Amino acid sequence: MKQEKTQAPVQNSRAVVRLPIIVAITLAAGMLIGSTFFSGGNKLADVAKGSAKFREVLMYVENNYVDSVNTDELVDFSISKMLEKLDPHTAYFNSEEATAARSQLESGFDGIGVEFNIFNDTVYVVTPLSGGPSETAGIQSGDRILMVDKEKLSGPGVTNAQVYKLLRGKRGTKVDLSIERVGLNEKMNFAVIRDRIPTYSVDAAYMVDQEIGYIKVSRFSETTFDEFKSALKTLKADGLKKLILDLRGNPGGYMERATSMADEFISGDKLLVYTEGKDSRFDRKTRSHVEGSFEKGPLIVLVDEGSASASEILAGALQDHDRALVVGRRSYGKGLVQMPIKLSDNSELRLTISRYYTPSGRSIQKPYELGKGEDYSQDLSHRYESGELFNVDSIKFDKSKIYKTDGGRIVYGGGGITPDAFVPRDTLLNSKYLFELYAKNIIREYALRYANDNVKKLEKQSFNEYLKSFQVTDVMLAEMVKDASKSGIKPNAKELNLSKPIITAQTKAIIGRYVWGRKQKTGLNNEVFQVLNPTDNVYQHAIQLFGQASQLEAGDFSSLNTIKGGKE
Incomplete structure (x- = not known):
């Protein structure tokens, strides 16, 4: 919190002015909602007592603290810290954060495209949004975002608003991320180009x-x-x-x-x-x-x-x-089920009210302990x-x-x-060299450049013909290695050969998407998945299991494999 050099005149902020009104409304409404929402007068009395104590402390801070303070920020911070004592998914969003969070589901936005959670002052990637720039760059579920454009994004005080401010921005602009990933000792640096995150799902x-x-x-x-x-x-x-x-x-x-x-x-x-x-x-x-x-x-x-x-x-x-x-x-x-509750200043409380079964x-x-x-x-x-x-x-x-x-x-x-x-x-085909190519967008940038240079020639065939016949050649890989070297990535023939199937598949997928998929308006990325799925081990295994799926549908469970799992 920024401190002023001189003592400002004592004034009541919006938070302090509105708090008595909020408390008064709460007390007046107590007879109406106490029996149903709070399940009893004693609990309502406890809430009113706690509200009075909080207002008392806030008034002392506003009127007597040595420096000027932003009491709106204090209120928001207090609510957020209070909710940390509850389950991991109950959360508070100020009005700006609430609008940004709703846009994830209700409208498109420009950004890097990740679903994130903040736990213990650390920003965790829940999942990169499919088709977004973070997924293209190779960011994965479980990654921890440590820094954004050299600004620290971990430690006490990190907020949803700060994350939105740093990660969102005009499409086409670059954002540099420092990532910590489980299983890797070294931190990873990614250069992600912001793009429009579509509403298509x-x-x-x-x-x-x-x-x-x-x-x-x-x-x-x-x-x-x-x-x-x-x-x-x-x-x-x-x-x-x-x-x-x-x-x-x-x-x-x-x-x-x-x-x-x-x-x-x-x-x-x-x-x-x-x-x-x-x-x-x-x-x-x-x-x-x-x-x-x-x-x-x-x-x-x-x-x-x-x-x-x-x-x-x-x-x-x-x-x-x-x-x-x-x-x-x-x-x-x-x-856990959250009920979004819009508050008087357009902020939002997402309160856990029940469990899914x-x-x-x-x-x-999954199990958790309060706080x-x-x-x-x-x-x-x-x-x-x-x-x-x-x-x-x-x-x-x-x-x-x-x-x-x-x-x-x-x-x-x-x-x-x-x-x-x-x-x-x-993870058999993963390598440090591959992650470095991801981090600096080498694969994507090369593929888009190749597509632009060869679009007229490629468009003479259908996508199905391209899918069956096109191959990323060794000459193309050599050009990509040169691009990587210019970006400061040292050549590594052994790791390049190890990760070659991934590199060639992703290059082919991006070219296919650019040439044949960019004109359609449905939001489908069929070209990408048609190229990548045959190299996906989960997809490959699933294709072989339709015999079991047919047995399951017919009610024949005799030959179905059941996962037993390890010890408790």
Whole structure:
């Protein structure tokens, strides 16, 4: 907080002036809302007593503290610190932060494209938004953002407003990030070019072959269900009989969009999700009720440690009703329900009011201790260190929380959705040289330059012809290495050869997207996924599991593999 050199005249700030009014309104309304919202007069009296104490302290600070202070900032800071004593997802946003946060789901914005959380004064990446510049640059779930443009972004006092201010900005501008990543001793530096973060949430929808369709959903925003319905209708017209629904890296969003999607797959009148809280007014059950567009046909759902909240509601409902084979890694485990409460000055309190439960009774929320956000925020790091991301035997279940699907298959509670078929995180082709190429946008910049220089020649063929025949040559790689050297990246032939499949696939994907995908207005990035998915080990494994998915749909569980997991 900045201090003035001279003592300013004593004046009441907006916060101090409005506080008596707020307290008075609260007391006057107590008879009306106390019995329902606060569940009793004694608790309302405690709240009023605490409010009076806070107002008293704030008045003393404003009128008698040696230097001028911004009491609005003090109020905001006090609320934020108070909420840290609660669960990890209850949060306060000042008016500027609230507007910025809502834009993640309601409208587009310019920025680097990450979903983040602040725990213990550290900014953690929940997931890079699909198709955004952070994903292109190679930023991953669990990364810790330490510095932005040489400004420290960790330590006491870091706020949502500060993060938004530093990460958002005019498209085309560069932002330099210092990142700490689990498993790497050295800090990583990324140069990310801000871009428009689209409102589209269905990133891809295409036919893999004559029967198998693929749909990638990156988040659950206002338009997600409409986008999904349109994509599904198109694929059905193209002969869809089997579907892969990719929810990896999907941080969630609007629950209603997720349950509407579940209803498209689940027939009859079945429970999809329910919530339970301290106040029964927030208890809710959502059931299937419409005739869905794909209630029959083998279905595979892909999840990973970046799939959270609404993604877990959808995957959990499909798994509990034996409607889909879930493939990948254990999901994030975010099963607390926040109610957004708009305050008088347009700030917003997101208050946890209940918990999500899957139809079988599993709580989606992973364990946490009140006030211990640091341990909670490091869960993904713990999964990495324990080997859970790489070895199915390292998954630890709470054996006291055993539940059963409709067909009697065992599933475990205790946080997140555990897949029916585990696929490890693939790091075999990673190298320091690859990360350096990501950090300085070498792959993307080279691919875009190549596409620009060769667009007329490339456009003479169809994308399908390009997909089958185009190869990134050694000459092209050599040019890319020269670009990297000019940017200060030392050549490393051994690591280049190790990561060559990733480098060539991403180069081809970006060229394809620029030449064939830039003109369409649907938000789909089919060209990128059609190139990259065949090199994706989770996708490759899933394609081989439609036999099991068909058995699951038919109610034959005899030959299905069940993940047993390690010891408690």
